[in-house]
Amino acid sequence: MRRLIFLSLVGGLGLAALVSLGVWQIQRLAWKGELLxxxxxxxxxxxxxxxxxxSETTDRYRAVRVNGQIEPGELHVFWVTKAAETGYRVIAPFxxxxxxxxxxxxxxxxxAAKAEDRPIGGATVTGNLLWPDEGDWTTPEPDTAANILYARDIAYMSDKLGTEPVLIVARDSTAAGISxxxxxxxxxxxxxxxxxxxxxxxALIWAAMTTYFLWRSRPKSEG
Known part of the structure; x- marks a missing residue:
């Protein structure tokens, strides 16, 4: 009898924990849907x-339009497109x-276009403010000699180009040859x-296993 009580307790607690985790993920699913x-x-x-x-807290993804000048000097961030084409994102001072x-x-x-010159000068840019969440401890350090970054690190890029730590991602092409x-x-x-x-x-597997062990541990009838 003690064995049955113990198995029932462990089984019930385990089942409750697994079901609770599943319910929590359903709640997270609804939250993420609203967030997206x-x-x-x-x-x-x-x-x-x-x-x-x-501010990253209040202005992330905010749509903005700016008039001004695209200035010389650009950084290249290694990138792979959805179509599996390798190249670079061009980050320039504005x-x-x-x-x-x-x-x-x-x-x-x-x-192949890395070494080409790109048009600069007057421009009106419509885009979105972004604080990219890219890179981790496995991300290589920037290759300064080759001008290649492996993540859009705003602090690093703004320091190199002498800008505010603010990034606008253009909605439309800013020149021929730039997608x-x-x-x-x-x-x-x-x-x-x-x-x-x-x-x-x-939870279903746990319930089935608990039921099986309870059945195996039931008192055997004599005779």
Whole structure:
């Protein structure tokens, strides 16, 4: 009898824990869905003037339009497109009409175009503010000799180009030969449904195993 009580207790607690984790992932799924909808709405919103002091907390993905000058000097961030084409994202300094100097992600160029000159000068740019979440401890250090970065590190790029730590990602191409890579939600993972299915599947397996062991441990009738 003690064995049955012990197995029932362990089985019940384990089942409750697994089901709770599955329910939590369903709640996270709903939260992530609402978050993605909010981000998509902000990305596609009518552009506004560049805020005086953009904040990652309040201005991430905000649509903006700026007039000014694309200046010489650019950084190249190694990139692989969805079509598996390798090349670079071109990051250039942009000086607005009121004299602010910010970072501009002009878009993608193929590897063969790295050494080519790109048009600079007056431009009106519509894009979105972004604080990229790229790179980790495995990311290589920038190759300064070859002008190759492996992540859009805003602090590093703004220091190298002498700009505010503010990045505008252009929605449209800023010159021939540069493919726009506008901000989207495609890179934001939403795997909570898969996680929920995993936890509920484990709960089902746990329940089946608990039932089996309880059946095996039932008192045997004599005679």
């Amino acid at each position: 909808q909010t981000i998509e709405t902000r990305i596609a919103a009518a552009p506004v003037a560049l805020p005086d002091a953009p 000086v607005t009409e009121d004299g602010r100097r910010v970072l501009l992600d002009r878009g993608f160029i193929p590897s 726009a890579q506008p901000v989207t939600t495609a890179g934001i993972q939403n795997n909570h449904l898969q996680y929920a299915i995993t936890w509920f599947s484990l």
